[in-house]
Amino acid sequence: MTKMLASVTGVAEAEIAISGGVDIIDLKDPKAGALGAVAIDTIRQTVSSVAGRRATSAVCGDLPMEPEIIRAKAEEIAATGVDFVKVGFFPSGNIAACSAALAPLAARTKLIAVMFADLAPDFEFLPVFAKDGFHGAMVDTAQKAKGRLLDHLPPERIPAFVDRARSHGLAVGLSGSLEAPDIPRLLPFAPDFLGFRGALCDQSERTTPLSAEAVSQIRDLIPEELQPGAPSTVDYRLLAARGYSPGAVDPVLGTDKIFVRDFVLPVEIGAYSFEHGHTQKVRFDVTADVLRVTDHPEDMRHVFSYDIIMDAIRTIVAKGHVQLSETLAEDVAALVLEHPRVMSVAVRVEKLELGPGGVGVEIERRKAKQQASTTRLSAEADALRRRPGKKDLIS
Incomplete structure (x- = not known):
């Protein structure tokens, strides 16, 4: 911790x-x-x-x-x-x-x-x-x-x-x-x-x-x-921003789509021998479905930062050569889905230098339901509501 x-x-x-x-x-x-x-x-x-x-x-x-x-x-x-x-x-x-x-x-x-x-x-x-x-x-x-x-x-x-x-x-x-x-x-x-x-x-x-x-x-x-x-x-209004899913507290809030589009990086990628030993431009498009915390976001405690998506991409690319676009897309999706508030993610990986157009892959991945986390949130939220002198802080 x-x-x-x-x-x-x-x-x-x-x-x-x-x-x-x-x-x-x-x-x-x-x-x-x-x-x-x-x-x-x-x-x-x-x-x-x-x-x-x-x-x-x-x-x-x-x-x-x-x-x-x-x-x-x-x-x-x-x-x-x-x-x-x-x-x-x-x-x-x-x-x-x-x-x-x-x-x-x-x-x-x-x-x-x-x-x-x-x-x-x-x-x-x-x-x-x-x-x-x-x-x-x-x-x-x-x-x-x-x-x-x-x-x-x-x-x-x-x-x-x-x-x-x-x-x-x-x-x-x-x-x-x-x-x-x-x-x-x-x-x-x-x-x-x-x-x-x-x-x-x-x-x-x-x-x-x-x-x-x-x-x-x-x-x-x-x-x-x-x-x-x-x-x-x-402040238990911010449980989701601290690593818990708010779904059990107020499912009406639903999700927002946070996206990164046309994010181009030099990547060491490719299965062919001519693709080894140098980088080529790869374009990433990522859209994440993110659980909402409140109807009135005011600061960083209430939002999911798109920087997390770009950091995930940079971190994976920095590890070195990747054989397949599919592998790169799966790795990005898995890293973004590690965030507690991300419920699903779509990742598009497009190689831009193999011809007159782009080639690549697009995948969608969804997080498995985490019943234990949801149950824990409900218990903690109920406990907070029952504290003497505490008003309901759950938004």
Whole structure:
């Protein structure tokens, strides 16, 4: 289950984040750089105030890649009692040496190696971090004004990072000026956590205070893992956006058709020998029947993003040569159907360079009914309605 990490500046913002259902409270000074460190006393006070209600983490700052400097700062932050210490690894010939210097600390503290998507990260260092005992690795962005994570690390490249990190036993995090529309695009990669700052603040400006409303909107897009008997912070109008089918609640809403048309990519495809070793243009047309959440969609919590369809296509194409158009169409359909709200999908794959016209295949696939999921939704919705003082939140 993907957790939500919120970067906060101290005790007051930590309480806002906890009230909003955030899973990990991360101490950071957004005015002091990508990994700006807050004062040690502030970290201690916040850890004491959180008092185990949530996991806590803190960043070491934008430090030079000098082993002793990084080791000393990481040791200092670890002594505050945070659960995780995040260490930035900027491009340098000293990365391996800095990692090795932290190995003794990694034996007793959970360290997270932070790499930067906008600084040409070298994922070959992932096994180095694992060897030195790091708990996890994450990708962030160093220059917040120059784009989001997906501007520098597009969806088709994310599996390479996630799979490589997981193969070495590392927990995986994704961050970097993430916004609400990015969440449904990143959740299919099943990172261990998604990190946020700007999207949780007033006017989406990372140096302004946290906004309870903004925290709630982001939280509603990330499925929540509840402890037995714990109250949910979820607005149950948005169950479908959090991975449940709303069909049993209000079948009258029906479905919408979300489509991507004339989406052309260079693809390594073909069974003939002359089709191997190079790409050819392929056009994709995809239409998905998607369960509706509400009659009045207002934000990303209420919609199915067409970016999910395009990301699915890019991710499959990035895997390499495909023998058949039929295989490509089936793979796209299967990936789109993994989304809980997609009931059926039509996929058209058309090769454009084999003659004067296009040739290809068109398929339609439908999701098998998920009675267990529907039953669970009905039970949770009924339970919410029965809560004292709660009005009916199901739209």
